[in-house]
Amino acid sequence: MNQNYDFKNIEARWQKEWIENKLFEVNEEQSKKKFYCLEMFPYPSGRIHMGHVRNYAIGDVISRYKRMQGLSVLHPMGWDAFGLPAENAAIKHGVHPAKWTYENIDYMKAQLINLGLSYDWRREVTTCSPEYYRWNQWIFLKLYEKGLAYRKASFVNWCPSCATVLANEQVIDGACWRCESQVEQKELEQWFLKITAYAEELLRDCDSLTGWPEKVLTMQRNWIGKSEGVEVDFPIDGMKEALRIYTTRPDTIFGVTFMCISPEHPIAERLCEDKEALRRIRQLQREPEVKEGVFTGKYAINPLNGERVPIWIANFVLMEYGTGAIMSVPAHDQRDFEFATRYGIPIKVVIKPERIELSEPLKEAYEEEGVMVNSGSFSGLPSSEGKKAVANYIEQKGMGKKTVNYRLRDWGISRQRYWGTPIPIIYCDKCGIVPVPEKDLPVILPDNVNLTGKGESPLKYVDDFFKTKCPRCGADARRETDTMDTFIDSSWYFVRYCSLHEEEALHREKIKYWMPVDQYIGGIEHAVLHLLYARFFTKVLRDLGIVPFDEPFERLLTQGMVCMESYRCPQHEWLFPKEVKEGKCIHCGSPITVGRVEKMSKSKKNIVDPDEMIEQYGTDTVRVFTLFAAPPEKDLEWSSQGVEGAHRFLKRVYALVYKHHEWLKNTSIGEAETRYLGRLCSLGMTEKSHSEARSAEESPILSLIHRTIKRVTLDIEKEYQFNTAIARLMEFVNEVYGYEPKTDEERIIFKFAIRNFLILLSPFAPNIADELWNAIGYHGFILNQPWPQYDEELAREQMIELVVQINGKVRSKIMISQGMSDEEIVKIALEDEKVKQWIIGKEILKVIPVKGKLVNIVVKG
Template structure:
């Protein structure tokens, strides 16, 4: 055994051994419980970043742990390989998107292997291959057969920078989710998937997702946006048309003083003569903080009181919600109030508080419940009762109907770009829209294209693709040239992993065994994009008889971001961390300004290259730091000192084994960890008892992993174990057997977090086989019983409380116990705490002001 921790040699050795022996490969095993662990697959952008490292390390710990716990674990990886960046790179660098993508995949795969991730690479999927995207096309055809895929002309979200359409979910605060350019409205023929057909089920089933973060469920519920209300028709004066509105506040209908319609409304062009003003409003439509409108010169008639009210076109009214037209009640809706004040429109109070009148003129809208006034026969009714009474009246008189509305709109999947799945549709002048027959799938994406990024699909100019024959009549026909939104690719990939690549895409028995995913891991930024679409596709596949379940992901972990402070030089703008030394720019020597800690990003150069970290410290160090620095769901602040600390810990582990390696291989410790060695040892209450220590460590680490994946505290327990035994020198054979038993179990506990060094030290300790294949050690409750110590709490140097606590708690845990103590609370209540100083295993000193 080498004396020094040579992580480069060790890590390469075990990565090769794992691949050669195919230890991560898994097949169905009906005799064992299954566990499907999945991290969101990456876009092959060229290099993994620290966010990837953290995400995949979290998943790898879970997969390895569950495997040791006796589960048959499916842990696959693939590539979300279609998309705009490849096409834009092709345009910029003159390289084909396929070449760019596959080269990136090759490099990124080598990086993932270097991280020691336990993936079954036989199951690798790459979404830009015909073998994969033929099934995108097959699913599309099934949706088309069921009326869930359709084509229509509509105003769409257009990103001028990406030169393509965006789904509603891809527009964030009026900007493109990818490049942050302002989104415009453009009228195009588009293909849509009818996700709204599943709106109610998607909403109801949120209640079943008990393993999901509540913040994600709240985002999905809000995006689906169920509202119960009334649709009412307002006749348009001088036209045989009506404006149909949807309102959840029929009790305010007597307070309508104007109407607003969306710039995209079908009647907008006919009602508004000022086309330039209409064009301006359309540009402002995705900027809700700017409330702009134009008066059409037309009027609508309130069907309940006969009043004539002006019709305006307003940028804050969206076609995606309701009917694209609203009745505006400025006295009781703040948005309408601001619009009315801006344009000098009337404000009429029809709801007042129960116990007082409103002071007019109003300074803001009164949006609470109250009593109806100025509302004809309904005046005097409490507004809650008035909602029902007015709604009933509207239905009885045939003026409208009660209805349920959803904010969710159908998913526009047409993209005017090349690098995506061709939509399998043919247009024939004789037969109309004709789906490509299943036996002709896949419709292959041609390679000989001229990429311009000018806003229309280049497939239109590839004659051998575009020109075809109608499969029905045999006449000349044209193919659809739009490609699918790449979120289609990721809406079912988790099902594809269940079958090996050479098998059929939907092997029902294998899907039944593996699905649903037990633990899914990825960023919260996908809460109303990928996660909602994946739920929709799962329900579609269920209705097609392919999957026997309703939801794809049992548990969801949304890991926090990896963050770091940024550095800025007055001469060289943003600097990489390695360009700063002693607070100065290495290029010009000027002092740099240090920015706040925020998400790592290429634009601000506050990034750390995983390759450089692995080269300097090794994979196991990088894994241990990212898992130790913060709980998985919290943001992680990058710290060079923290990385150094993780490296010192692993060197210490290595040194511990090296110190005893000469006799470790000679001692037999083939004993269950619960073996009771002697009454003397069991009766011993010393905290240095190795047997008790390892049982406490097994228990703590196991519970930390089982309870919300608290890997940071689990690693802290392992560090405490090393500190306790580092200077221990077993002398007798009995002591050596116990020590080796403890060390073996410690290495098993360490292995999910730092698998390479654990494998190496396992063998150097005289053990056989892979440590990954060892069972997770159980613990004896009696042996794991915590030793209690007395904790003294001082406030400004005076003893104010004493309590018994378990030995071995972290400083953070001890401080929390001290601050939560009732006696302590009495002394610090209302006072400013200046400092809290824990002294390991003895006391906590609290310094307060005054």
């Protein structure tokens, strides 16, 4: 055994051993309970970053822990390999997206292996391989068969910089989520998936996801955005047709003073004489600041009171939601209020608050509930009852119907991009839209393309792809040249991991064994998009008979971001941490300004490269630091001194074992004790005398290791509190660091303690753990060991501090032995000299003992 902690050799050796011995390979074992631990797979951007390291370290601890608990653990990894950056690299550097992607994968895979992560690499999934994406195409065809994939022309978000269409979710504050360019509107024929068909179920099943953070469920519920209301037809004066609106506040219908329709509403052109104004309003559609409108010159009739109200076209009315037309009640809707104020439209109060009086004219809309007034026969009803009453009346009279609306829109999946899954559709002049027959899958993405990064899909110009024959009539036909949104790839990859080979992809038995994922771990940024789509696909696959579950992810852990302060030089802009020495820029010597602690990002250069850290300290140190610095779900502040602290801890562990390793190696402890050195299986059970067995029980080291096992186990079980679990391990090391066992018995106990300590350490720092495991005379891998058991009795400390409070303030602390009754501790407390001084001459009103460890004495005077 080397005297120094040579982490480089240790880590290289054990990582090689693990792979050579197929330690991480796992197959279905029907006799064992399974556990599926999954981390969100990365986009192969080139290098692993600290966010990945944290994500995968968390998953690795859970996987290793569960495996030692005796479960059959599936822990796979793969690559979300389609996407824009590969194409951007191709355009910029002339390298083919496939080459770029596969080279990145090779590099990053080596990095992951270097982190000591326990993946079964036989199951590796790469979404850009035909073996994978053929099933994207297969699922698409099934959706098409069921009418859940359809084509329609619509206005779409167009990013002029990326030259592609964006999903609603990819638009943030009117800008592209990737490059932040201003998004424009463009009309295109698009493929959509009918996720709205599952809106109700996706919403309802949120209630069953008890292992998910409430925050994520709230975001999903809001995203689905269910609302219940009524559609009502307002006849248009002088026209045959009626204007259909949607409202959730039928109780305010008597307060309608005008109507608004979206500028994209089909009737807008016919209603509005001023075409120039209509065009202007259309331009202002995504401007949230100003409410602009134009009066059409036409009037609608309120079906409830016969009032004639003007119809306006307004920029703030969305065509995609409800019916694209609204009834406007300025007294009780803030948006209508602003619009009415701006254009001098009357405001009519029809809801009165219960207690306060509304002072008219209103300063703002009153949107709360109240009592209906000025509402004909409905006057006097509270709003909640009024909503039902008016809705029922409208239905009875055939003026409209109760309706449920969702904010959720169908999922537009067409992308005018090369590096994605081809949509398996053929267009024939005679037969129209023809799906590619299943037997012809996969539709292979051709290699020989010319990438320009401009608007249309480059596949249009690849003749042997684009030009094809109609599978139905054999005539010349054209292929669909759009590719699929890459969110498709990540919507079902967790199912693909269940089977090893392509011929058994979507293998029902294997899926049934492994699915659902027991623990999913990833960033909060996927709270809505990826996680909602994955839930949607799971329900689709269920309806296709492939998965026997409603939900893919049993428990979800959203880990916090990895953050660091940023540095800025007045001359050299943002600086990497290593470009700063003693608060000065190493290039020009100017004093730097320190920015706030925020998410590591390339643009601010507040990043630390995992490779450099591993080179300097080793992967075990990096793992221990990231797990120790903060609980998993909270943000983690990177600290180079903190990393050194973690490294120091591992050096102490190494030094501790090194100091004793010679005799530890030569000391063997019985098989029974190896499993469980506790009261029932103490030394007394072997050939030792009863008195010696008792002394073992009272050994502080034996008690310490049982206590450590207990606390580490509970910390992991209780919401994965790895930071406190590691703190327990540090306490153990601190306590035994200077300890020297003297008797044979003490040596056996010490070996038992070290042995179990190494097992407890192994999920966090697996390399050093296996190294030391072998150094003290064991063979093989800790991962194959069972997780140690603890004994409640022994885990309890023998002596505890009795805290005595007087009127709630701590006045004395007395060492007593553990397990005393409340009567006993009260007696001890009252006899304590310090306590006596405080209560002398005072009346004792009450004495409250707490669980044998605290006494509060309440006195008067």
